[in-house]
Amino acid sequence: MSKRVVLVEDELNIAEAIRFLLSNEGWRVETLANGSNAVEVIRKAAPDLVMLDVMLPGKSGFEILHDLRADPDLETLPVLMLTARGQSRDREMAEKAGVSRFMTKPFSNAEMLDAVRELTS
């Protein structure tokens, strides 16, 4: 059975590229462009991995991560955060909120795929 990932990314072309890459690796990819209902969708989808942008309409990636970690069923769910905000402060905030991996844009496809494999192996 193929693994599932929920990708929350409002940059549609990035989302499309990631969806293509992960689909080629056998993943089932569900994409969201808005953060407002992301936690509900993730809870329902019960994915193997969540990929989160930080700056999202509706609800920020940090808020979503915080909500996920507050849910006992989702507190250990691997979360890969993708952001164009690479400041150390953001990285610290993400780590404090319980991120599994933090990657800054632009990243290479190979780097992203390696991170996905590591987080779900």
Added chain:
Amino acid sequence: MAREALTGSRIRERRVMAGLKQADLAREIGISASYLNLIEHNRRRIGGKLLLNIAASLEVEPQALTEGAEAALIASLREAADQAGLSGPEADRADEFAGRFPGWADVLAGTRKRVVALEQTVEALTDRLAHDPHLAASMHELLSTAAAIRSTAAILAETETLQPEWRDRFHANIHEDSRRLSDSAQALVSYFDSNDDAADAASSPQEEVEAFLSAHDFSFDVLERDGTDDRVIADMVEQAPELVSQAARHIAGVVLRQVAEDAARLSLTRLRSAIADTGNTDPLALAAALRCPMPCLLRRLAALPELGAGLVVCDRSGTVIFRKSVEGFTVPRHGSCCPLWPLFAVLGQPGLVVTSRVNQLGRAQAQFECFATCEAISSAQYNTPPLVQSVMLLLPADAGAASGMEVGSTCRVCPQDNCRARREPSILSAGV
């Protein structure tokens, strides 16, 4: 050598700098050249009247020849040595260096001071780069677009059996993103360009509106003629290339309706005629002569291109909601304005008119006759404070006018030290 023993060396250096021969100075102060020679080689202690006479002849303060005057200089030299990693016997001879080469020591200490000031400024600007919301948004846009292009380009380059529909889709995405990248980069360059032209770097709705108004020189003949026809205003807004965002179009519509209402109340033709009759542009006299409310009159004066006036309007929160820029008076694009502006002195006091000559500290020194007033813009309701707007007109002051009140643009870039209204340190406080 001990610092106090170097007064002679300083005398010698100052004498040489003054172009005096040892014999000439000795004669002038009434001692022998050989005795002066001993003093200059620090073999005789010197003080009292002789020191004062030598200082007078060399036209320097006596302290400049003694250790006290050089304490700060020597401390600065030691700091410079520390930072450069200079240690050992040479580093210990800062006082001797200052004594023997006071001019060079001043240059070195001054340069050191300048370096420290510049470092502080760089730090402050770096902080600004990290926290400026517009810059942060632009950088985010750039990086996000670059990420999309990089991922998509890699897929195109590295996927051997890419289906044609996917390939076409990714080509289209790259095309779209490369245009976005180009636009974002251009906007960023415009942002850093310090050109004062309001049409540049229109990165917010307010700036789009200002660019639109500037393109029309803040004057709209059609509104002077046709009054407040909403269709005319809607057409103007729709056809304006400067108004890109929905928010900008909304704001521009509000501004144009205000212009139309003002024009209906006081045409520019009538205003010009009144100025010609009275021979001046004093708003109070004109308002009385024309029976025009002061806020309207100030806005109308700002609409006369020949006056070269500026105008700033703020709402009850002090937020600037309209600006007509004028060279020499900066209205900040980001952050809060200087609270010393007369604009804010009248806020919350409808009917009060304040006049003041002001000059804004900064690069472009210019003086303005400033007139500010406040008006209620909502109808009266019981126990409800009215919504108000303050209007401030800036008329360039006559050349040679006496100095006015000094104000800033915003604390971050205001050089005024010890300002009673300062909210935060200036990035210019390092003296740049």
